[in-house]
Amino acid sequence: MTIDAYLAELERSLPRFSRRRILAEAQEHLRDSAATHRAAGVSPPAAEAAAVDDFGPVEIVARRLAAERAIRDTRISTLVALGAVAFFVFPLYVVPENSLPPAPWVEKPRDIFVLQMLSLAIWLAAGALAAVSAAIAWTRWARLAAPVLVTASAAIAGASAVVAAIGVRWVELTPATPNWPLAAGLALGCLLACVAAASWALAHRQLLVQD
Known part of the structure; x- marks a missing residue:
């Protein structure tokens, strides 16, 4: 079998979302292997056939390469x-702290205090979940990283909702308007990044289960 024929068959056996990168890696490996055989005095057709034989059966190779790519992408997703x-600390604390108008009260209202503590607790939980997911991604149980990431994303969504409630309540009690567009934009960016990372990890999870 020629390298081109092998790659065509391999392409049909690979998942669509990672096909291009895996094929590029496989092609490079096969071309290098064929070049090595040619350097040893083997004819070009025989060198390609030998490179294909060395690489292994398409079904086994496709499964192995897809799983390897899935592991790498899952690890990247958890780090993202x-x-x-x-980074959520900025919309959670840094931006509000530096843009909210001065508090008109001597003692902070209990509802705002409770909401602040709740948002902090949810954010810390999201951080713990994201850290656990990243740690799991480097173990044999990498397939569990995606569900943990989904939970972390849900926690960030919850923290965003609580922060929004704090902002609404704060504006009700103060005459000035804080820089909420910046805080909201940063919070939305963090949430979208978490959701995208979790979705990407979920897309690869089945490959890890099969590995």
Whole structure:
């Protein structure tokens, strides 16, 4: 079998979302292997056939390469989510702290205090979940990273909702308007990054289960 024929068959056996990158890696490996055989005095057709034989049966190779790519992409997804959760400190605290109008009260209203503590607790839980997901991605149980990431994304969504409630309540009690568009934009960006990372990890999870 020629390298081109092998790659065509391999392409049909690979998942669509990672096909291009895997094929590029496989093609490079096969071409290098064929070049090595040619350097040893083997004819070009025989060198390609030998490279294909060395690489292995299409079904086995497709499964192995897809699983390897899935592991790498899952690990990247968990790191992206972990970074997004860490960055959430800006819409959670940094931006409101530096843009909210001065509080008109001597003692903070209990409802605002409770909401602040709740948002902090949810954010810390999201961070813990994202960290656990990243740690799991480097173990043999990498397929469990995606469900944990989904939970972390849900936690960030919850924290965003609580922060929004704090903002509404704060504006009700103060005459000035804080810089909520910036905080909301940052929070939305963090949430979308977490959701995208979780979705990407979920897309690869079946490959990890099959591995």
